[in-house]
Amino acid sequence: xxxxxxxxxxxxxxxxxxxxxxxxxxxxxxxxxxxxxxxxxxxxxxxxxxxxxxxxxxxxxxxxxxxxxxxxxxxxxxxxxxxxxxxxxxxxxxxxxxxxxxxxxxxxxxxxxxxxxxxxxxxxxxxxxxxxxxxxxxxxxxxxxxxxxxxxxxxxxxxxxxxxxxxxxxxxxxxxxxxxxxxxxxxxxxxxxxxxxxxxxxxxxxxxxxxxxxxxxx
Amino acid sequence: xxxxxxxxxxxxxxxxxxxxxxxxxxxxxxxxxxxxxxxxxxxxxxxxxxxxxxxxxxxxxxxxxxxxxxxxxxxxxxxxxxxxxxxxxxxxxxxxxxxxxxxxxxxxxxxxxxxxxxxxxxxxxxxxxxxxxxxxxxxxxxxxxxxxxxxxxxxxxxxxxxxxxxxxxxxxxxxxxxxxxxxxxxxxxxxxxxxxxxxxxxxxxxxxxxxxxxxxxxxxxxxxxxxx
Numbered sequence: 001x002x003x004x005x006x007x008x009x010x011x012x013x014x015x016x017x018x019x020x021x022x023x024x025x026x027x028x029x030x031x032x033x034x035x036x037x038x039x040x041x042x043x044x045x046x047x048x049x050x051x052x053x054x055x056x057x058x059x060x061x062x063x064x065x066x067x068x069x070x071x072x073x074x075x076x077x078x079x080x081x082x083x084x085x086x087x088x089x090x091x092x093x094x095x096x097x098x099x100x101x102x103x104x105x106x107x108x109x110x111x112x113x114x115x116x117x118x119x120x121x122x123x124x125x126x127x128x129x130x131x132x133x134x135x136x137x138x139x140x141x142x143x144x145x146x147x148x149x150x151x152x153x154x155x156x157x158x159x160x161x162x163x164x165x166x167x168x169x170x171x172x173x174x175x176x177x178x179x180x181x182x183x184x185x186x187x188x189x190x191x192x193x194x195x196x197x198x199x200x201x202x203x204x205x206x207x208x209x210x211x212x213x214x215x216x217x218x
Numbered sequence: 219x220x221x222x223x224x225x226x227x228x229x230x231x232x233x234x235x236x237x238x239x240x241x242x243x244x245x246x247x248x249x250x251x252x253x254x255x256x257x258x259x260x261x262x263x264x265x266x267x268x269x270x271x272x273x274x275x276x277x278x279x280x281x282x283x284x285x286x287x288x289x290x291x292x293x294x295x296x297x298x299x300x301x302x303x304x305x306x307x308x309x310x311x312x313x314x315x316x317x318x319x320x321x322x323x324x325x326x327x328x329x330x331x332x333x334x335x336x337x338x339x340x341x342x343x344x345x346x347x348x349x350x351x352x353x354x355x356x357x358x359x360x361x362x363x364x365x366x367x368x369x370x371x372x373x374x375x376x377x378x379x380x381x382x383x384x385x386x387x388x389x390x391x392x393x394x395x396x397x398x399x400x401x402x403x404x405x406x407x408x409x410x411x412x413x414x415x416x417x418x419x420x421x422x423x424x425x426x427x428x429x430x431x432x433x434x435x436x437x438x439x440x441x442x443x444x445x446x
Contacts, residue, residue: 039359070232070240077244084248088255095259098266105356159360177360 010135017139023116024147025196030116034148035185037107041164044152046100048145050093050108054085055117055144059125059137066126078121079112086111116144147192154188155179270353271337275309275322278339278349282311282319290425308422311339320348321426325418329410332356334365338375338415342428347384347415350375362407371408374398380419386412 023029033051038044058081062069069077090108093101101108111117120140125133156162159179161169178184275285289298289307298307309322320341326333332355339349352366364371378384379395386400386409387393400408 068240070237072232073237073241076241080241080244080248084251087252091255091259091263095262095266098263098270102354175360180360181358
């Protein structure tokens, strides 16, 4: 019984992070790495990947250990767990992909301070089963990765005329340099937020109209 | 769950020993994990840094076939591969016969946002800079990072006289062999690169022996033997 009921639940938890409660476009969390390292699609993917690993691993551990962590020291314990995974990620990236690690610079260690990660531990992983906590973390992390990638792609295409370092438009294209500078991050993020809110609003209106016409038909 | 509930009802707090023990244990485990990952990745990271530096030496001294690290000890240059703290060193570039061709000199200084570390190739016979490679910088993407992304700017350092000193001029106005065309929109970064090289020259030029007096490539073993 539990398995048949848990299936749609888990799916809902996953979709929640990816779309309905997207950490960036809806909750507007984790803005610091979001704006700082999304000047190219590669950097955005690397940052998203690092955050993905840290969030999923931390959620798993926090949820598994939740009975043993006294609530008075829970936040400190979460931070220790998160910081451990971040440091492990930092060293691993430096050893495996040194070029990308150099580009991301101080922002890998700063994942510790990403409020989205601590937020998921406190709001979800510490109160739910390990399975749900991992699914929730997977959803949120995918949502974050998706948002970083969207921002990074737009900024790289407009700001460098390239995608993943591949030249797109040839030499006639004058790169829109401001897009890869910090102001470009704010501009792009603002426009993307606008775009996603517009989609949401339109969807709600459509649903409302549908309900109204259905009511009239009856 | 019931236990937790009861504790909450009675208002009982877990003992402080338990709190300290939890945090202590978490910290201990975390430390162990971090140290083991650090130990596991350190050789790869060090090897990568050494590789980048080696490649940069061959990049800034185009015609050499061998290189050797030369540390400045007791007022003279000594071939020494092992790095030590607070030790100043350059890299000697040698041709196939073991004759010294030039030096690759590391230098660093403040850029627009953070320290720029670079390596440049210097030929003592011609008193010329023949190459420059940025090892580390956090210059503005799209503007300041042209100090290594803009091939035209980097080419300035392919054949550059150092006398009386290197100066940066507005782009397109280079007339003398000691001038560098600065990057439009990244004047500070361009000037920083020039200043860093001039500082490197001030520190190193008088210490560097000419091609004939320099420690030759093969001498290293004999020198070590004599010292011992």
